[in-house]
Each structure stands twice: as C-alpha cells, then as structure tokens.
Amino acid sequence: MIRVLVADDHAAVRAGLVLILGGADDVEVVGEAADGEQAVTMARALRPDVVLMDVRMPRLDGISAARELGGVADVLILTTFDLDEYVYGALRAGAAGFLLKNTDADSLLSAVRLVARGDGIISPSVTRRLISTFAEREDAAERDRGPRPASPPSALALASLTPREREVLACVGRGLSNAEIARELDMAEATTKTHVSRVLNKLGLRSRVQAAIYYGEREG
Structure with a gap:
C-alpha cells in the first residue's frame, strides 16, 4: 500500500482528494493536514510514502514544508497556480513532482504511484515553459557572471x-x-x-x- 498524507487548507479540497485516493486499491490516506506546519509534524510522525502538498497554506507554505521534509517523505506539490516562482521553488525544495489541481483523477493517482516508486513528475502543461525559462535564465546568468x-x-x-x-x-x-x-x-x-x-x-x-x-x- 502507498501511504499518503494530504495537506491542503481547504476542507472541501482535502475531502475530494481523499475520495479520489481512497478509491484506489493500492493507496491509503494516513492523515490530513490543514497547514504546512501540521503537514511537517504529521509527516514526521506518520512517515507516509507521499505527501500531497498544496502551496498556499497558513503558518507554513507548501514549498517551505517540502524543504523541511527532505529525507522524511516524497512531496508531490498540487496547486491551482502554475507560477514560475512556485515551480522553481518546489524543485529547489526537493519536491518529487508538481501538478495542477485541474489534473484528472487517473492522472493524479498515476502521479502518486510514480512518486512513491521513486520517480519524478511535472505537469505536462508547465514542462515546456519550465525548460524554456530555465535555459533563458541560465544564458542570462552566464552573461552576467x-x-x-x-x-x-x-x-x-x-x-x-x-x-x-x-x-x-x-x-x-x-x-x-x-x-x-x-x-x-x-x-x-x-x-x-x-x-x-x-x-x-x-x-x-x-x-x-x-x-x-x-x-x-x-x-x-
């Protein structure tokens, strides 16, 4: 079984994610967190395989929480916002994946399984822009330094x-x-x-x- 902790400050969103994850035979939701600090505390106590993490949360944002969970659990960021700062922040924090909340249920479950297996995943809608922006930033940095x-x-x-x-x-x-x-x-x-x-x-x-x-x- 893949043990998952769901972290999102909106109760309705958490309920929807738990419903999707709970419908899979190989996934078990071991806890729900309403903010980043609670997610870190629960992950350290429960040792899930994957933490499904929102970005915008009170007390501690999802990216900061992902940074604190390095070596504790693999983090899959799930957010409404595909802003570059969130994508880069998540990757720098060591998140194993980055998905948007408009991802369908089957794709979400597939991503959870991939991350639990040790693979990484980035939402297809942001991959091309990520590569392009990264290359542009590296070129600019090379010119500057x-x-x-x-x-x-x-x-x-x-x-x-x-x-x-x-x-x-x-x-x-x-x-x-x-x-x-x-x-x-x-x-x-x-x-x-x-x-x-x-x-x-x-x-x-x-x-x-x-x-x-x-x-x-x-x-x-």
Missing part, C-alpha cells in the same frame, strides 16, 4: 560515483523512470531505486529532477 569557475565540491562529488551510478545518472538525465532504467541497465527496479538514492546523496541533491538538471548542465 562571465565564465563559470570550476567547482571542486561538484567535481569531487561526481568523481565519487561508481561506473554504475554514472550510468544511472545518465539515464535520470534523459528523463527515464526507475522501471525504464532497470530495463535498460538490466537490473531489478528495487536496485535501481537504491542506485538513484545513492547518486542523489553523493551529489547533495534532493530530487531526481535536480539530478536531471545537474546532468544536463554538465553535458551541455
């Missing part, structure tokens, strides 16, 4: 990866899921998930989305 100096920590971190972990990083950089990596590298999916976790830990990254960006920067 000039040539980027070598970063010894990053170089050392990359050098610490085993050959197999480098292969896994390359697959993550290509956007492959754990199941696809397992097939391509001929190993069990559970082993793949372990390798991905080790890569993230060695590189000091919070999510596979950050790993994909890191790989793309180095290869680009």
Whole structure:
C-alpha cells in the first residue's frame, strides 16, 4: 500500500482528494493536514510514502514544508497556480513532482504511484515553459557572471560515483523512470531505486529532477 498524507487548507479540497485516493486499491490516506506546519509534524510522525502538498497554506507554505521534509517523505506539490516562482521553488525544495489541481483523477493517482516508486513528475502543461525559462535564465546568468569557475565540491562529488551510478545518472538525465532504467541497465527496479538514492546523496541533491538538471548542465 502507498501511504499518503494530504495537506491542503481547504476542507472541501482535502475531502475530494481523499475520495479520489481512497478509491484506489493500492493507496491509503494516513492523515490530513490543514497547514504546512501540521503537514511537517504529521509527516514526521506518520512517515507516509507521499505527501500531497498544496502551496498556499497558513503558518507554513507548501514549498517551505517540502524543504523541511527532505529525507522524511516524497512531496508531490498540487496547486491551482502554475507560477514560475512556485515551480522553481518546489524543485529547489526537493519536491518529487508538481501538478495542477485541474489534473484528472487517473492522472493524479498515476502521479502518486510514480512518486512513491521513486520517480519524478511535472505537469505536462508547465514542462515546456519550465525548460524554456530555465535555459533563458541560465544564458542570462552566464552573461552576467562571465565564465563559470570550476567547482571542486561538484567535481569531487561526481568523481565519487561508481561506473554504475554514472550510468544511472545518465539515464535520470534523459528523463527515464526507475522501471525504464532497470530495463535498460538490466537490473531489478528495487536496485535501481537504491542506485538513484545513492547518486542523489553523493551529489547533495534532493530530487531526481535536480539530478536531471545537474546532468544536463554538465553535458551541455
């Protein structure tokens, strides 16, 4: 069973999400939180597989809550707003996914399953803009700061990866899921998930989305 904590400050929204999630045979809603602070407290106590997190909540916003939950549970951001600041904020905070609330029930359940399996997901409606904006910002940053100096920590971190972990990083950089990596590298999916976790830990990254960006920067 995939254990899910639902965090949203609107009771009606929470009820709708619980109804959708509860209708799946492989998903169990273990708790509901009405704000970010409560979400962090409950996640630390309940240890869910996935926290379905709204962004705009009282006391502590969803992005700040996601940052605090690094290593505790995978966070799937679900919001009405596809603002760039929310998308980038969620990814920097280590969220494993970003979806809009107009996502249909089947897609929501699929996203929860993907995140629980160790994969990442971004709403298709924001993916193209995310890539375009990221590239534009990187180009502007390069012009402003000039040539980027070598970063010894990053170089050392990359050098610490085993050959197999480098292969896994390359697959993550290509956007492959754990199941696809397992097939391509001929190993069990559970082993793949372990390798991905080790890569993230060695590189000091919070999510596979950050790993994909890191790989793309180095290869680009």
